[in-house]
Structure formats: structure tokens, C-alpha cells
Amino acid sequence: xxxxxxxxxxxxxxxxxxxxxxxxxxxxxxxxxxxxxxxxxxxxxxxxxxxxxxxxxxxxxxxxxxxxxxxxxxxxxxxxxxxxxxxxxxxxxxxxxxxxxxxxxxxxxxxxxxxxxxxxxxxxxxxxxxxxxxxxxxxxxxxxxxxxxxxxxxxxxxxxxxxxxxxxxxxxxxxxxxxxxxxxxxxxxxxxxxxxxxxxxxxxx
Numbered sequence: 001x002x003x004x005x006x007x008x009x010x011x012x013x014x015x016x017x018x019x020x021x022x023x024x025x026x027x028x029x030x031x032x033x034x035x036x037x038x039x040x041x042x043x044x045x046x047x048x049x050x051x052x053x054x055x056x057x058x059x060x061x062x063x064x065x066x067x068x069x070x071x072x073x074x075x076x077x078x079x080x081x082x083x084x085x086x087x088x089x090x091x092x093x094x095x096x097x098x099x100x101x102x103x104x105x106x107x108x109x110x111x112x113x114x115x116x117x118x119x120x121x122x123x124x125x126x127x128x129x130x131x132x133x134x135x136x137x138x139x140x141x142x143x144x145x146x147x148x149x150x151x152x153x154x155x156x157x158x159x160x161x162x163x164x165x166x167x168x169x170x171x172x173x174x175x176x177x178x179x180x181x182x183x184x185x186x187x188x189x190x191x192x193x194x195x196x197x198x199x200x201x202x203x204x205x
Contacts, residue, residue: 036065041075042082046101055098055185080194093188094195100185105192123159130156131165135187135199139169139180157181165190 045061062072080092093102130153133145145153160166164186171177
């Protein structure tokens with residue numbers, strides 16, 4: 001039986017330096033530096049988003065793939081469309097200039113059972129009202145929410161923050177510099193949305 005050293009030497013002789021395989025016995029050849037071919041962008045973006053630990057800025061994708069932002073935007077549109085037409089289990093979720101992969105809403109109950117989680121705990125009416133105000137008016141302060149609802153919303157806001165549905169997105173430039181709140185990617189996931197643009201239109205008053 002050949003030793004590991006003999007196997008390594010044999011593979012090295014089969015792929016001498018400067019030919020495919022030279023990087024090592026089990027490594028694919030490294031592509032030359034330069035712009036990524038446009039046709040490859042959708043699947044490469046999918047791979048990058050799959051391994052990303054958090055929402056990824058579009059500009060970062062452009063830098064990694066060595067293309068301009070416009071090309072990334074076009075590839076994202078193509079990727080999102082393929083998820084729909086091919087009835088995939090993933091969807092592209094976007095908030096501002098950041099994107100991430102998420103599971104489709106239909107998979108929610110199955111994922112809940114698979115992971116042994118309770119992902120569908122209902123929010124109280126007060127929490128839903130406050131969340132709606134934040135979603136449609138963001139960024140907003142706690143005082144602005146309370147002015148509309150007419151009641152203290154400290155407890156409700158703590159609940160929404162703990163559930164990861166809202167987050168501080170800045171501070172208002174006035175006395176006390178109160179926090180401004182906006183919705184999160186988790187908010188989109190909770191309501192099965194791919195972006196804030198999919199929020200239902202408010203009725204005309």
C-alpha cells in the first residue's frame with residue numbers, strides 16, 4: 001500500500017507547477033485575477049450570501065467579485081427571480097443597501113418543528129400597533145410613537161427589541177439625542193417580506 005508521501009509525490013508529478021492542480025493534490029486551480037464573468041455573478045453571489053454570518057452590503061459584494069455595483073444589482077435581480085421561477089426554498093431579502101438569504105415563508109412551520117423552536121409566537125395588539133408605526137414611519141423615536149398612540153410604549157418597545165424586530169438606527173439631533181428606531185431583517189422574516197417595499201399600502205385618509 002502506498003504511503004501518504006508517495007501519493008502526494010505521485011500527484012505532484014502528474015500536475016507539475018504551472019498546470020492545473022499545482023496548488024495541491026486536492027485543490028482546484030486558482031482563477032486569474034480580474035473581473036468576474038457576468039454570467040457567473042448570480043451563483044457566486046448566492047454562495048457568498050450563504051456563508052455570510054450577517055446581512056451583506058451590496059458594495060462589499062462588488063468589491064469581492066471585482067465588478068461594479070450596477071452589475072451586482074442586476075445579478076441580484078436575476079438571482080431573486082430564479083428563486084421564484086424555480087420554486088426554491090430560499091429567497092433574497094433586502095433592507096436598504098444590504099442583502100441576505102432567507103427561507104421562504106411557507107417553510108416556517110416546518111423549520112419551527114425541525115429546530116424545535118417557537119417562531120410564531122403572536123405579538124400583542126399593542127406591540128403590533130407600535131411595530132406598524134415604526135415600519136411605516138421609520139426612523140422614529142419612542143416619543144413620536146407615544147404621541148401617536150397616546151400611551152407609554154416602554155414595555156412594548158422592549159419586547160420588540162428583544163424579539164429582534166426593531167433596532168436603534170441612529171439618534172435624533174435634538175436635546176437628549178433620543179434613539180431613532182427602525183425595523184430589522186428579522187421583521188421582514190417574521191412577516192414573510194423580501195423588502196420594505198412589499199409592505200401593504202396605507203389607506204388614503
